[in-house]
Amino acid sequence: MASVPAVAPQVEIATRAGRIAAWTGCGIVVFAATLPWWGESSWMREFVEIACYFVFAMMWNLLAGYGGLVSIGQQAFFGLGGYAMLVLGNFAGVNPFLAVPIGALAAALIAVPVSLVAFRLQGGYFAIGTWVIAEVFRLSIANIPAIGGGSGTSLTALRGIDKATREGLTYWIALASVVACIAGVYLFLRSRHGLALLAIRDNEMAAQSQGIAVGRMKLAVYVVAAFGAGLAGALYFVGNLRISPDAAFSVNWTAFAIFMVVIGGIGRIEGPIVGALIFWALNRFFSEWGTWYLLGLGLLAVLVTLYFKQGLWGYAQERWGWTLFPTRRRLLPAPAAASPVT
Structure with missing residues (x-):
């Protein structure tokens, strides 16, 4: 008597709400891409500003909400991205719009040696240490006369580009940055590297005992978060046309990012x-x-922390099961095995 091999159970990640959200999001992005042809310039400027806040907040959420690395000095990379874009545009002759991703890459590269200092600290000392690092960068930039010193300087590389073209390109880069940020974080969290990051957040020693390269993963997340912060900074000052150390390295950037993440729900893409x-x-x-x-x-932050400990979206997710970006894996029951063959 022969028998049919048992069918292995299947793992599912996607949900019906997630599929609906994906198609709806694609439609919104396509529609939003047409805004420069019919919308007002004030709308585009507002979108660019909130897009910078969002990208910065999403990177802080990846670093702290998913990686457990609570930093209050991410404005260091925000400012470095902005100043790298300025130097490339004003002094190296690089198109400022092309300099935006290059500035983000420069911030990510600087994050590598910075991590050697920051990762020597743990817990609250890490948070305060990152703030001190950001202040060191602010004071250093403020003492360089070539880029305006403490009073800052203007982005002169955009003088030859008319206002409509400049605002349209800035808006499209901001829209692309938002889409890339959401898609990149979502795909990362669905991968095995995302599982490793969550394991490190929950219990670093247990994750290391299971063979996860904790130090390498924390460095990778720190560098990626620095890249995103640098991208937000470069994009913000392309739209603002002027940069100063106090504006670029202000702790308000991290404070507002923490506010957005806490209000919406830490450790969730939504x-x-x-x-x-x-x-x-x-x-x-x-x-x-x-x-x-x-x-x-x-x-508002205090009230949400007291009554909605998982944030507003976290509360909605627990109450109604809403998940627009599903990353949890669900084990589906295996199909019934066929009857034995005689």
């Missing part, structure tokens, strides 16, 4: 998206209130 939209709305309608606006942001 978290920075929701947080960025909420931050944009609050900034759009209440920023003119000055100090009261900042107090309101802090109060």
Whole structure:
């Protein structure tokens, strides 16, 4: 009597909500790409600004939410990306739009030697240490007269490009950066490297005992987060046309990123998206209130932390099961085996 081999159980990642979100997102991106042909320039400028905040927040979420490396000094790479773009554009004759990804790459390269210092620290010391590193870069840049010193300088390389072309190209680069950021993080988390990163976050010693190269993975995530921060910085100052050390290396960049991630939901791809939209709305309608606006942001963050510990999207996910970017693997029951063959 022969028998049919048992069918192995299958692992599923995709969900129906995820597939709907993917097709909807593609439609939104295609529609958004047409904005420079019919929209107002103020809309494009606002999108570029919030796109920079979002990319920066997504990279901080990857570093802290998924990697467990809580940094409050990521503005170091934001500023380095911006200044690298400025130097390439003003002094090396590189097209500033081409200099945006090159500036991000420069920030990632600088992150390698910086990590040798930062990774000697653990926990709260790592967080404070990254802030100190960012301040060192700020003070160093402020003492270089060739790039404006402490008062900063303007991006003169864009003078020969008309305003409509400049704003359209900046908008398209921002849109492409947002799409690439979401897709890149999502595909990474679905890979075995993403599983390794989550294992390191949950228990570093246990992950190392299972053969995961902890040091190499943490370095890779740190460098990728630096690249994203540098990309956001280079893009922001291409749109702003002026850069200064205080603006480029301000701790507010990391503070706002933490706000967006905490409000939306840390450790979730949807978290920075929701947080960025909420931050944009609050900034759009209440920023003119000055100090009261900042107090309101802090109060909102406290309330969300107290009553929605997983963030707003985390609460919706737990209550209704919404998952637009599924990364968890679900084990499906194996099909019933065929009857034995006699």
